[in-house]
Amino acid sequence: MIRLVIAKIAAWGAGKEMNRFFEATSHLKEIQRAVLRRQMQIVAGSRFAEDFGLGHVDNYDDFRRKLPVFRYDNLKPYIERLKNGDTGALFNSSEKLLMFALTSGTTAEPKFIPVTKRFVDDYRRGWNIFGLKALLDHPGAFFRKIVQITSSAREIQTPGGIWAGAITGLLAQTQKWIVRKHYVTPLCVSQIKDPVAKMYAVARLAIREDVAFMNTANPSTTLRLARVIEEYGPQLIRDIHDGKLRPPTDISEDVIHSLHLSADRKSASRLAKILDEKGKLLPKDVWQLSFINNWTGGTLKLYLQKFPDYFGSTPIRDLGLLASEGRFSIPISDQTSAGILEITSNFFEFIPESEYDQKSPTVLTADQLQKDEKYFLLFSNATGLCRYDIGDLVRVVDFYNETPMIEFLNKGAHISSITGEKITERQVVEAVEIMGQKIGIKIDSFLVGPKWGDPPYYVLTLEKSTADHRSQELGRQFDQILRQLNIEYESKRSSGRLGPVLVQPVADGFFQSDDLKRLSAGGRGEQYKRKFLLTQIEPESKV
Numbered sequence: 001m002i003r004l005v006i007a008k009i010a011a012w013g014a015g016k017e018m019n020r021f022f023e024a025t026s027h028l029k030e031i032q033r034a035v036l037r038r039q040m041q042i043v044a045g046s047r048f049a050e051d052f053g054l055g056h057v058d059n060y061d062d063f064r065r066k067l068p069v070f071r072y073d074n075l076k077p078y079i080e081r082l083k084n085g086d087t088g089a090l091f092n093s094s095e096k097l098l099m100f101a102l103t104s105g106t107t108a109e110p111k112f113i114p115v116t117k118r119f120v121d122d123y124r125r126g127w128n129i130f131g132l133k134a135l136l137d138h139p140g141a142f143f144r145k146i147v148q149i150t151s152s153a154r155e156i157q158t159p160g161g162i163w164a165g166a167i168t169g170l171l172a173q174t175q176k177w178i179v180r181k182h183y184v185t186p187l188c189v190s191q192i193k194d195p196v197a198k199m200y201a202v203a204r205l206a207i208r209e210d211v212a213f214m215n216t217a218n219p220s221t222t223l224r225l226a227r228v229i230e231e232y233g234p235q236l237i238r239d240i241h242d243g244k245l246r247p248p249t250d251i252s253e254d255v256i257h258s259l260h261l262s263a264d265r266k267s268a269s270r271l272a273k274i275l276d277e278k279g280k281l282l283p284k285d286v287w288q289l290s291f292i293n294n295w296t297g298g299t300l301k302l303y304l305q306k307f308p309d310y311f312g313s314t315p316i317r318d319l320g321l322l323a324s325e326g327r328f329s330i331p332i333s334d335q336t337s338a339g340i341l342e343i344t345s346n347f348f349e350f351i352p353e354s355e356y357d358q359k360s361p362t363v364l365t366a367d368q369l370q371k372d373e374k375y376f377l378l379f380s381n382a383t384g385l386c387r388y389d390i391g392d393l394v395r396v397v398d399f400y401n402e403t404p405m406i407e408f409l410n411k412g413a414h415i416s417s418i419t420g421e422k423i424t425e426r427q428v429v430e431a432v433e434i435m436g437q438k439i440g441i442k443i444d445s446f447l448v449g450p451k452w453g454d455p456p457y458y459v460l461t462l463e464k465s466t467a468d469h470r471s472q473e474l475g476r477q478f479d480q481i482l483r484q485l486n487i488e489y490e491s492k493r494s495s496g497r498l499g500p501v502l503v504q505p506v507a508d509g510f511f512q513s514d515d516l517k518r519l520s521a522g523g524r525g526e527q528y529k530r531k532f533l534l535t536q537i538e539p540e541s542k543v
Contacts, residue, residue, distance in 0.1 A: 014128040021129050021330070024344050025403035028367050035347045036060060039380045042118070044092045048078050048384070064363065067387050069351075069378060072111050075385065079112050085160025090114065090384040099153060100164035101324035104422045104488035112164055113324045119382035122345035124171060126327035133332050134213075134291060134317050141290035144212035148172065148183045149202060149221055150190045166190075167324055184209050188258045192251060195495035199228045200236075200247035205259070208240050208267035211287040217319055219294045219303035220419045220455070220497040226283050226310035233271075233281030241268035284312040291315045295322075297337030297408040299418050299537045302452055321408045325390055326381050329406050338397045338407040341366060345382070350375035353393060356412070369396050369404045376412070391415060416449070416535040418456045419497050421489040423448075423482070425533040431481040432460075432532075438477065441466070445511040449534030456537070457499035458482075464505045471503035478503075 024031045040057050043049045057063050068074075081089030087097050091114075098120060100112040135141055153169030169190050172183070184206045192198035203225060214222055229236065232248070239246055243263035245256050274285050283289070292311060296304060296318040304316065320339035321328040326346055329339030341348060348366045353374040355361035369375065374395050380386040391412035398405045411417050414425040428448040436443040447461040460478050467474060479501040483490040492498040 014132040017125050018129045018132050021340075021344055022400075025340060025401040028343060028402040031343050032347055032366060033060075035344065036063060036380070039347055039386065042092055042095060042116075042382055043090060043384060043386065045088070046078075046091055046384075047081070047086075047089045048075075048386075060365065064349075064387075069363070069387050069389050070385070071389050071391075075388075078384075079114070082114055083112060083158035083160055083162065085158075085162065091116065095382075095384075097162065099162060099167075099170055100158065101167040102155060102164050102487065103324040104486050110487045111324075112158070113167075113385075114383050115167055115170065116382050116384070119326070120167075120170065120174070122382055123167065123327060126330060126342055126345060127171070130320065130327075130330050133330075134293065137317075137334070138213070138290040138315070141212035144182070144290075145184050145206075145209040146182050147202065147206050147211055147214040147216075147225070148185065149216040149225070152190045184211065186259065188255050192255060194247075194249045194251065196228075196249045197247040197251040199224055199495075200232060200249075201245060201251065201255075201259075203228045203232065204236055204239055204245055204247075207236060207271060207281070207286050208264055212290045213293060214289070215293040217295055217322065218420050218497070219296070219300055219307070220492075221495075222292060222294050223303055223306055223310065224495065224497065229281050229283060229286065230310070233275055236281070237268050237271045237275065240264050240271065283310050284314070289314045291317050291334065293317050293319055295319055295337070295408075296335075298410050299450075300420075301337075302456075302537065303419075306454075321377075321392065321394065321406065323390065323392075325383055325385065325388065326379060328377065328379065328392075329408075332400075336407070338405045340400045341404050341406055343403055347380040349378040349387065351378065351389075366404060367402070371396050371398065374409065377406075410535065414533060414535070416458075416533055418450045418452075418537055419492055421486060421492045421498065423458075423486060423489060423533065425531075427482065427485045428533050431478055431485055434481050435474065435477050439474075447511070447532060447534065450537045451502075452537050453499060455497055455499045458501050459504050460501055461504045461506055463508045463510055465508050467503055467505040471505060475501045475503040 040054060043054060049055065052066050054066060057066060078089045082097065083100070087095065091097065096117040097114055098117055099115045101115050102110045103113060104110060150168040150172045151166035153165040153167070153173060154163045155165035157163055172187060172190065185202055189198065189201050192201060207229060216222055235246065241263060243261045245251065245259065245261060271281065271286065275281050278285055289311065292314055294316065296316055307316070315334040317334050318331045318337040318339065320331045327342050328346060330342055331337070331339035343366060350364045350369060351361045352364070353376065356376050363378070364375070372395065374393055376389065377392050377394055378387055378389050380388065393409045393412065394406040395409055396404045397407050411422060416423045432443050432446055443462070443466055445463055449459055451457055451459050460475060462474065479493070482501070483493055489498070
């Protein structure tokens with residue numbers, strides 16, 4: 001009874017946040033002006049503010065005039081100071097730096113995104129609004145279990161002793177107990193490094209529970225869990241029956257001990273009956289899911305083709321435009337990737353798609369956007385990042401009151417991301433250069449592109465004289481180097497969400513001939529630049 005009262009109080013608080021957000025959408029300009037003023041308070045007195053003369057910024061015109069558009073490399077000197085413990089490099093003295101969120105960079109070194117207490121408060125508020133709206137739309141999910149798959153917030157420490165890792169881990173650690181108690185996995189599961197063992201542990205703990213919904217950003221992760229349940233069904237049932245955890249790969253005894261497992265013969269009997277009747281164990285038969293939370297936009301929508309096999313007709317709620325750098329949209333309906341621009345935590349600017357590569361592009365505020373137009377998104381928020389170009393292309397699909405509703409389309413023109421790996425053209429060029437040095441030849445004619453399969457993978461196209469009957473070895477080397485250069489690619493390869501690189505030999509002179517074709521089709525020689533990375537995914541083909 002006491003827990004029910006506390007849960008209602010928590011829902012009431014989230015409801016107030018949700019109502020305030022919806023009310024804010026009718027006052028777009030006013031809210032954005034307030035967020036910009038807050039942004040100036042966050043960086044006030046910092047080295048960054050001094051360097052760019054932000055002491056007397058009173059309005060947006062001053063803000064835009066004094067600050068250029070930034071990418072991570074432009075802000076790296078300030079981030080390095082933060083990593084060494086100098087919070088005054090980017091923040092007002094009142095801001096508290098909690099950790100860094102790690103994400104893939106354009107080079108081998110990952111990006112370190114500052115995570116402040118204020119940022120976490122904003123991030124959590126966005127989640128509360130998103131989550132409560134989803135629950136209100138699916139009331140049968142209230143007070144039932146949640147499959148929440150997170151990573152560790154403590155992966156490495158900076159020279160200043162500040163932890164860096166996954167922000168999802170920090171949110172899970174600091175979640176209210178009334179919510180935390182509904183997660184099927186305790187925090188220690190996020191510490192499991194081996195991807196097979198981790199997913200097996202999640203499956204072992206989840207299939208015995210009354211799960212209402214799954215919550216993980218990437219649909220490839222959702223599918224991996226479903227496939228682990230299918231592949232290891234009999235063993236999972238035995239483990240539940242015996243009160244054990246025996247994954248197919250190694251797992252720490254400390255983790256197993258901390259789970260306090262006990263035999264559950266009743267659940268094992270129920271699952272065994274399903275296995276006997278259906279011939280295999282699938283989530284759609286194990287659980288009565290109300291909905292699934294994961295991304296559905298961009299290339300990730302391709303994963304949804306397999307969902308009916310494992311989840312039947314379960315509704316899917318897109319998580320919105322969500323990154324280590326912040327939550328930028330809040331979806332309010334199933335079966336769409338569109339969401340309301342999260343204007344209460346971020347100050348937004350936009351560059352029209354057609355002007356993105358120009359030296360001085362037009363920069364628009366959120367109130368200047370047009371329906372059906374495409375823009376690259378810039379933000380300023382409590383990470384301390386200002387006018388930050390995250391490289392995401394979005395489309396305005398509608399408006400909620402005065403506020404745009406956006407959907408994510410893809411990363412920038414020179415970034416490929418099938419399942420969140422965010423490979424850059426710079427990385428593939430560097431990987432080929434390193435590979436060429438290893439084998440003693442210079443490789444200047446090649447192409448890398450994503451292919452759809454189960455799992456998806458990348459193809460490295462080389463001319464036959466370069467491949468020279470060593471395609472398999474070159475593919476292995478390129479794959480290994482790319483894993484070292486991109487932490488997200490390494491993560492996806494280790495977990496099996498991406499397959500190994502395959503080499504596709506083509507006739508000698510292929511690339512020179514292709515250049516000539518493109519130039520003869522109207523390209524200007526002084527402007528022509530050969531592509532080394534394709535960003536549009538293609539159907540699976542035999543190589």
